Every structure is written in C-alpha cells, then in structure tokens.
Amino acid sequence: MPDVSKMKKPDVKLVLLGDMNVGKTSLLHRYMERKFKETVSTVGGAFFLKQWGPYNISIWDTAGREQFHGLGSMYCRGAAAVILTYDVTNWQSLAELEERFLSLTDTANHDCIFAIVGNKADLTDSKAQLSQASDKPSEDQTECEDERTEPQELPACPTPPASPTSLSGVMLHKQVAHEDAIALYGRILRYKGLDEKSSLPAEKMCFETSAKTGYNVDALFETLFDLVLPSILRKRNENQESPTVDLEDYRGVNRKKGKSACC
Ligand SMILES: Nc1nc2c(ncn2[C@@H]2O[C@H](COP(=O)(O)OP(=O)(O)OP(=O)(O)O)[C@@H](O)[C@H]2O)c(=O)[nH]1
Ligand SMILES: [Mg+2]
Numbered sequence: 001m002p003d004v005s006k007m008k009k010p011d012v013k014l015v016l017l018g019d020m021n022v023g024k025t026s027l028l029h030r031y032m033e034r035k036f037k038e039t040v041s042t043v044g045g046a047f048f049l050k051q052w053g054p055y056n057i058s059i060w061d062t063a064g065r066e067q068f069h070g071l072g073s074m075y076c077r078g079a080a081a082v083i084l085t086y087d088v089t090n091w092q093s094l095a096e097l098e099e100r101f102l103s104l105t106d107t108a109n110h111d112c113i114f115a116i117v118g119n120k121a122d123l124t125d126s127k128a129q130l131s132q133a134s135d136k137p138s139e140d141q142t143e144c145e146d147e148r149t150e151p152q153e154l155p156a157c158p159t160p161p162a163s164p165t166s167l168s169g170v171m172l173h174k175q176v177a178h179e180d181a182i183a184l185y186g187r188i189l190r191y192k193g194l195d196e197k198s199s200l201p202a203e204k205m206c207f208e209t210s211a212k213t214g215y216n217v218d219a220l221f222e223t224l225f226d227l228v229l230p231s232i233l234r235k236r237n238e239n240q241e242s243p244t245v246d247l248e249d250y251r252g253v254n255r256k257k258g259k260s261a262c263c
Contacts, residue, residue: 010049010058011232014224015075015108017101018085019093020064023119026211027085028061031221036212041065045075052225055232059221072104079108080228081115083220084188088118088208091175098184102191113227114188115205116181117220122210124174131215181206200227 016024025039032048042063050057062068062075076082082105086093097116105112121128185202204223209216
C-alpha cells in the first residue's frame with residue numbers, strides 16, 4: 001500500500017456525477033482495479049489517484065443519493081472534467097443529469113470538459129455484453145477517503161442487485177438512445193455558454209459503457225486523461241509549485257469522532 005502521507009499532489013481532478021445506482025463506483029472499480037465487484041451506495045465521496053505518465057490524476061466518486069446532493073458542488077470545485085453518468089435502461093437517470101446535477105458543475109473550471117456516459121450497456125446491447133474486459137492491472141492507484149465530508153452514521157445499504165434479467169442475459173429495453181445523450185450534450189454546452197463549433201464534438205464525448213464487462217471503460221477514462229493534459233500543463237506553467245505536498249499539513253482538518261465517510 002503506497003505511503004499516502006507523501007502522496008503526490010494531484011495535477012488535475014475529474015469527477016463522476018449521476019443518480020444513485022447508475023454505476024459510478026462500479027466504473028471506477030472496473031477501470032482502477034480491473035474488477036466488477038459488489039458495491040454499497042456511496043456515502044459522501046472518495047477519490048482514486050491515477051498516475052498517467054508523469055501526471056497524477058484524481059478521479060472523484062460521488063454519492064448519487066438525494067441526501068448528499070449538497071456535497072456535489074464541493075466535489076466539482078476546480079474539476080477539469082465531469083463525467084455525467086446515467087443508466088441506459090433508466091430514462092429518469094438521464095433526466096436527473098440536467099435537472100439535478102448540471103448546476104453542481106458551476107464550481108468546476110471554466111474550461112471544464114463534459115462527458116456523458118450511459119452505463120449498463122451490457123443490459124441492452126449484445127456487443128457490450130460480450131465485450132471482454134482487459135484485466136491488465138492499473139499501474140498506480142490509490143483509493144482515498146474524503147475526510148472533509150460529515151461522517152454519516154448511515155448503515156451501508158447494499159444497492160439492489162442489477163436487474164434479475166441481466167442474470168439470465170436477456171436484453172432489457174434500452175430507454176435512452178445515443179441521440180438523447182448527444183442532444184443533452186448540446187444543451188449542456190448552451191447552458192455553459194459554449195459554442196458547439198469550438199467545443200469537443202458530442203460524438204466524441206458521449207459514451208456507452210459497461211462496468212460489468214469493461215466495454216468502453218478504458219476508452220472513456222483515457223480519452224478524458226488526454227483531453228485534460230493541456231489544463232495540467234497550463235496550471236503547472238502558472239503555478240510552478242512543487243508537485244508534492246506533505247499530507248500532514250492536511251491532518252489539521254478537524255476530523256469528527258466516529259466512522260469517517262467513505263465510499
Ligand atoms: N449489469 C450491470 N450492472 C451494473 C453496471 N454498473 C453497475 N451495475 C450495478 O448497479 C448497481 C449500482 O452500482 P454502483 O456502482 O454502486 O452505482 P453508483 O452510481 O455508484 O450508486 P451510488 O453510489 O448510490 O450513487 C450495483 O448492483 C452494480 O453491480 C453495469 O455496467 N452493468
Ligand atoms: Mg457509488
């Protein structure tokens with residue numbers, strides 16, 4: 001286990017947002033640990049640290065449950081990319097992105113990049129279902145708990161298992177078409193006052209993934225890593241600050257007694 005007390009300072013921050021149960025945590029587990037494993041509904045937030053070449057990228061997982069809504073804008077602060085995640089079998093989870101989550105991104109960087117991700121594609125698309133995840137281990141990753149959130153004495157509530165039909169492999173009805181995601185992407189650009197012509201194209205920024213099979217998961221994260229590199233270089237030029245901090249400085253943040261939040 002790496003010595004987190006000397007953890008390198010992240011060069012850039014990505015955040016996963018979206019309704020509960022869409023698969024945000026599972027996508028991170030799939031990419032960072034190459035596994036699809038049982039999850040419990042996220043409480044507060046947590047981040048993984050991914051080394052990408054000489055750069056350190058923090059990827060924040062957040063809670064989709066309504067009661068953690070207020071934390072979203074804190075996690076989005078300074079984000080260079082936001083991954084807006086929905087479930088392709090659940091139309092409401094796409095609608096929630098515009099109704100509940102988009103405004104949280106107001107605290108992100110002005111040049112923040114947006115990806116729209118329709119997860120659970122294995123439930124509706126045989127190609128996604130048959131995809132073979134690469135199980136090459138991810139070189140360098142650290143999962144950290146976010147100590148700043150209020151510890152919640154909530155019982156860890158297991159999320160409902162993926163729909164039983166997925167166990168039988170029968171395809172579910174796809175409720176969200178790729179075109180719906182592309183249309184949402186255009187509305188997000190307009191909400192941000194961005195010109196579609198000078199922005200990254202929707203076709204490149206709308207993904208359908210399966211955390212279960214690994215379909216498109218590497219492509220999602222690694223496309224974003226490459227797209228945020230210019231903002232890392234810009235920040236490094238601006239700051240010329242040392243790339244490392246001693247986490248002991250952070251220990252001063254008063255930690256409440258009791259169970260710290262984790263995901
Ligand atoms: N079939 C299928 N099930 C998935 C996929 N991704 C996640 N799941 C299942 O969906 C449920 C919720 O997954 P999570 O990763 O916990 O969802 P989340 O978005 O992190 O939820 P919150 O933490 O509550 O916001 C779990 O039962 C997962 O096993 C997927 O790609 N395909
Ligand atoms: Mg989660």
